[in-house]
Amino acid sequence: MHSTLFIAAIPSQHDDWSRFLDGVDQKLSQAKDVARLAENVWLLNVRETIEPFGELVSLAQRMGISYGLLPFEREPEWLPADFDPNTILAHRTDDRF
Numbered sequence: 001m002h003s004t005l006f007i008a009a010i011p012s013q014h015d016d017w018s019r020f021l022d023g024v025d026q027k028l029s030q031a032k033d034v035a036r037l038a039e040n041v042w043l044l045n046v047r048e049t050i051e052p053f054g055e056l057v058s059l060a061q062r063m064g065i066s067y068g069l070l071p072f073e074r075e076p077e078w079l080p081a082d083f084d085p086n087t088i089l090a091h092r093t094d095d096r097f
Contacts, residue, residue: 001071002047006056008040009066020063027055043076 031052033045
């Protein structure tokens with residue numbers, strides 16, 4: 001597996017979600033190979049490091065946040081290739097991924 005999407009279900013209790021996001025920010029603020037694609041979606045390159053994946057799963061489990069995973073066997077390809085340089089894996093100038 002090259003990478004995975006981590007999709008968290010936003011709970012009805014806004015306080016729970018805010019606490020979860022605060023915890024994610026604390027744990028992943030300096031993490032490489034992580035791209036936050038939406039409020040509740042992260043793309044994780046698990047070939048480079050598994051730690052951010054473990055942090056998200058652990059935090060979600062502890063806080064009762066449901067989540068789903070969508071694994072990618074190969075590196076995801078963004079179409080068109082110039083959509084957003086902060087989230088496109090084809091652009092190697094961004095060292096976050």
